[in-house]
Amino acid sequence: MMIVFTKRDALRLAAISLSGVCSAAAFAQSVPDPDETQQGDVSLTIYNRDLALIQDIRELDIANGESRIEFPDVSARIRPETLSFFAPATTIVEQNFDYDLLTPTKMMEKAIGQTVTLLRTNPATGVETRERAKVLSTAGGVVIQIGDRIEVLRDDGLPVRVIFDRVPPNLRARPTLSVRLDSERAGTRPVSLRYLSSGLGWSADYVALYNERDDSIDMQGWVTLTNNSGTTFHNADTLLVAGNPSGSRARSFGNRGLTRAGTESADRERLGDFYLYPISGRTTVAKAQTKQVSFLDVQGVPARKVYSISVGWRQNDENPQNVSSAISFSSSRDQGLGDALPAGAVRFYQRDSQGTPQFIGENRISHTPMGSELTLVTGDAFDITVQSELEKRERITESEWEKTARFRVYDENDKLVRRGVTERLRNKTFYRTTMRYTLTNAKDEPIDVELTQTGLGRYWWAYDYRVVSEDVPGEQLDYARRKYTISVPANTRREVRVVYETRY
Secondary structure (H helix, E strand, O other): OOEEEEHHHHHHOOOOOOOOOOOHHHHHHHOOOOOOOOOOEEEEEEOOOOOEEEEEEEEEEEOOEEEEEEEEOOOOOEOHHHOEEEOOOEEEEEEEEEOOEOOHHHHHHHOEOOEEEEEEEOOOOOOEEEEEEEEEEOOOOEEEEEOOEEEEEOOOOOOEEEEEOOOOOOOEOOOEEEEEEEEOOOEEEEEEEEEEEOOEEEEEEEEEEEEOOOOEEEEEEEEEEEEOOOOOEEEEEEEEEEOOOOOOOOOOOOOOOEEEOOOEOOOOOEEOOEEEEEOOOOEEEOOOEEEEEEEEEEEEEEEEEEEEEEEOOOOOOOOOEEEEEEEEEEOOOOOOOOOOEOOEEEEEEEEOOOOOEEEEEEEEEOOEOEOOEEEEEEEEEEEEEEEEEEEEEEEEOHHHHHHOHHHEOEOOOOOEOOOOOOOOOOOOOEEEEEEEEEEEEOOOOOEEEEEEEOOOOOOHHHOOOEEEEEOOOEEEEEOOEEEEEEEEOOOEEEEEEEEEEEOO
16 A cells, blocks of 8 residues: 655645555545544543543453454543553553554654655656655655655645555554453453543633613523544533532633622532533534533523722822723522523623624633622723822821721721731821722713722731721721722712821
8 A cells, every 4th residue: 555645745744645556445444534433432521621531432342361452533632541441351451542643744754764656747748757765854844865866855836746655553543542451251342441631621601681771681601612632522421510620720710700609509410519511412522623502591680780990009090090890690599590600701792772782891700609799890981980099198196096996997797807916006107098089970870889999907017997087988898998889970070088097
């Protein structure tokens, strides 16, 4: 059998092309039909990123004593050290994974030191000539020796083909696992393969249609499954696992948008601490394919638009800053969503005046328990700004500091946020700081802005700070953050002042 590459194939490593001297039967043996498979009963358990458990049960005829059996069509990104093999009355002696696949690159590399045939065609006369050539090198190009002369196969478009006498024995058309077995008896029996592989993963994608009139969203959740393992898995029973097991390469997006973690149990099967999302029916997961399956479809989930901004301690803006626009909703059962949400992207749409849904922004969520509160930023508000300014800062005496003890900030458990600081003052320097926040609303409707002052209680000895006065009552989020919900009428500018006393 002879296999032929054009010169362009050899240099650019394109697809294999066979000359007319190769028979159709030989070609069929070298390049199998991609729709055919020697897989058996395949089950896939796919984790969120770049990890899958593959189980394949095949019926094979095994000889008595020691023999060698090949398993083609395993994942090209198999982790051989994770292989588990079982066949009745059989033990495994040795295993090998042949991952050198039949490509123009590998054919030329394996031909170094070997002799091939060059088939040249005269472009003017069409006359073909053949020469035997020895392959010397493929580094940066193909260097050959013909008789006493050395040539480089150039990519100049002239009709030259490289004919190989045979396929190197260690090249495979498909990823192949081979094992050497020791069997107590001969006969056909089920053989079970189980192994881990990279190249398979999934994520969740959410489409949310926001209805501003009735403050609700319609949400659909999609499982997006990707297969970059180099192998097609035919008619597989597929199970998706939401979670990041140790050893996977799953990326963590933190708790983006999660304002309160839920405490409700979802009505889904769990495996240990992970939720399971089975794909109904068997499906073929083709290599280099992205597949989507719906797993969530709910309408009328209560939601609201939130305008927010965070301001650093003593932040002094030269120019107004646009606030963030976000959508807030719950994943609780009584709010209509009622499900645990796997990590993924949430894309928001809103209907325009013609009733056509238009994209208004997206954000990502981490694995989110059912019953959680989420606030996902979709972008910056065009018509709403906040300018933070340090209006006044002055030193005050220790006696003035003591007079404002009643304005100490307490946490939600009525404990001083100083958290263990003794009554003895570490720092004898005290300050009174006045912050001015200027909010503008160019919309033709009133809005609320959630302004969060951060950077309070900066040091362990400085948790004992005071909020002496505030134009709008604040809500203490934690020892270092205080939130103000400020109403701004339509087409209006509003100023809000807060006076803090601190030791920094």
